[in-house]
Amino acid sequence: MVFNCAITGGIDDISNNLILWQKNGKILDYISEYPSDQLILYRYSIESNKVKPVKKISRNEFAEWFKLDKYPTQ
Numbered sequence: 001m002v003f004n005c006a007i008t009g010g011i012d013d014i015s016n017n018l019i020l021w022q023k024n025g026k027i028l029d030y031i032s033e034y035p036s037d038q039l040i041l042y043r044y045s046i047e048s049n050k051v052k053p054v055k056k057i058s059r060n061e062f063a064e065w066f067k068l069d070k071y072p073t074q
Contacts, residue, residue: 018065031057044054 019030028044039057045048 018062018069020065020068029054031062 019028021028026046028046029041030044031039031041033039038060039059041054041057043050043052043054
């Protein structure tokens with residue numbers, strides 16, 4: 001399942017552009033844009049309650065993630 005969201009709070013807004021919930025329900029992968037010029041893929045484990053950075057994402061890779069969304073917003 002892919003979600004689109006943003007966390008806002010002023011000058012230091014954090015944009016979590018895509019969230020992918022793994023089928024096993026125990027892991028969330030998400031791409032966050034913070035600082036605003038860097039896209040980073042993170043992995044959050046629900047069991048351990050820990051977040052790990054996985055890798056930096058290019059704008060082209062980021063666009064590929066939208067293909068995973070079965071119900072895109074227009």
